[in-house]
Amino acid sequence: MVSVLFPQYLHLVLLGFVHPMAEKRDPMSTPVVSVLVPVYNVERYLEECLESLVAQTFQDFEAIIINDGSTDGSRAIIQAFLDRDSRFRAIDKSNSGYGASMNRGLDEARGTYVSILESDDVMVPEGLQVLVDAACVTDAQVVKGDFEYYWSSPERHERAAIVESDWPEGVHNARELTQLFALPASIWSGLYLRDFLRKERIRFLETPGASYQDTSFAYKVWACAERVAFVDHVIIRYRQDNENSSVKSPEKVFCVCDEHDEVTRFLDEDPGRFEDVRGAVAYAKFLNYLWNYDRLAPEVRGEYRNRIADELHRDWVEGRIDFSCFAPWAQADFLELTKSPDDYDARRSANFQGKGAAAILSRYLRVGGPRLLGKALRERFSEGF
Template sequence: MGVVQSDDRSSPRVSLLVPVYNVERYLRECLESARTQTLEEIEIICVNDGSTDGSRAILEEFAAADSRFRVIDKENSGYGASMNRGLEVARGEFVGILESDDFLDPDALEMLYRSARDTDAEVAKADFYLHWSQPEPRDERFGWVGPEMAGMVDPRDCLEVFFLKPSIWSALYRRSFLEQNGIRFLETPGASYQDSAFNFKVWACARQAVLVDRAFLHYRQDNESSSVNAPGKVFCVCDEYEEMLRYVEEREFDAGFFLPVLAKMRYDSYLWNFDRLTPALREEFAQRMAEDFRREDEAGVVDFSLFEPWKIPERQAVIDDPSAFCRRRASGGRDSKLTILARCWRAGGPSLVAHVLKSRLSRR
């Protein structure tokens, strides 16, 4: 393990962390977008997680040409460990993250830095683009931030930030804020869901966040590395939620506020993970979903007012019969209205049935 380059000990405005593992196909475009940022007072910390392709040579090339690049070599131990290593050595006033297959617009860091400094924010968060290279380069704005959300927010008054896609790489974080709140990544193997707990910790601790109604980062869709065939990664998302619960307890946060938020987040993340799995892996994960959902019900931490109405009977279907849920999901079948209402009754009684019926009527 070693660090290459940069003898300049002055503190940069932004430390940009770039985790790298066998991504030579896209790495030059990524690093070039960092090198050409209009905000020049930055350091670009590239953490090489034991790459076995040509990624290391590309990192050396950029580090030799620009002293702002720092290369850290480590044995392959996963995304979380790489990010924590970068956080350990970062010297910037703010910290940003750039995945090694994505790239930034030239003014990305300058605009986010200015937004954070002008508002004295702990976090500056922007929208991003979904990017496809084939058959022709194409960008589609995701819509994480829009005009209705833009500006200063306290996450406790804007719960939507907890429920949207983590996308931790379209933001800047004040480094002192991360350090004071012990915000780090869970160091599980590989690169699966480690952004989830980090994202939750950020929003749970932040009191001043500025949301920017612009997109700067191009989030590549052509290189979507999937864990659907990897049995060892099936339950990584569950590890992240255990870490969130640990953090809430350790920090003595308001459980009455945060546990219902986590129950909603867990449902969305678990269902997204379920749909990415191959059929052979879904049954076992569905059983785990049912177990965790039942545990939340028994603890009385679920607030169905936070759920979109159609998700309530789906959640109950998992609890009622995980195997049947898998079969129905695979076939694309639909439950009858009576079955849906019966599940709502089991989930929350007559008041929940009334709530779901009212929401369905209002959508007509």
């Protein structure tokens, strides 16, 4: 993986450097950044979230808080920030889901750049400064930072490390970095040029609720961005205390499938342009489906497994699957799942953990024949068998 890092520039932030753009302007002038904050019944965490915006070392932003019909005390908390800080403004709407809220925020945004802050997360004080500084230096359409998993009680932090300090510098075309599609979506640890989003018609899928709607947005960004920069710096503390319904709620199980359908629709609008990323997108989709499969409650797993097996088989028949992008274990899982979903659980690759190489290679031969076995052997020899 390659990226852009700015250690020689970021030290200025740590020393208290304030970018010239950060000087306060008239509230009616165009801000540098529009920060979108979608809110729905999150009173427990909202104040800490919004306080982290007030504490930003970069000052020239507007905070657009989209209240998606909250019925708890969230609106009163929002009002308190509106009363104290002219950079904050609110959009009150009836409940229609995360995607609709985010699209409304994009429509209302006035900034040169757009940033996203989930209402139960926290932005580190220098977060916007780091992102804007990188964007100014590189003229990037997208700047991506790192994040950390955050538990507040008891307090614990664990860096996600999707951006690593040994990546070489440079501005890159995202379509040449197909590994990006396999990264966590984490759209809230980035900065996006608003004109880029508008010209590419990158918007959110407006499905009910608030599950997985960052997926298609992230894939569209990576499919279109020709100038991407990365910063080796934590931008967001991604709260883990508030995990809930997307794992166990049956009505949300298939939202991830809807997101990938939206990605397919987007790519199919200009097939020639996106041909070089289709294999990577299909592989990332498969990994995403498996990750969600393992998270699901047992009572909903069976129906989900059957649906994704049918969908992936259709992708295979239609020529969307490029096994050259797949690791051997993933290709074996794909073949098992699509050929015999009812037996898939018993033959899940996890069953082979701790077994010897001979047992694993025998499985590859049984599932994928000599071609898959040869692929696995080549990989093992290249890594040092």
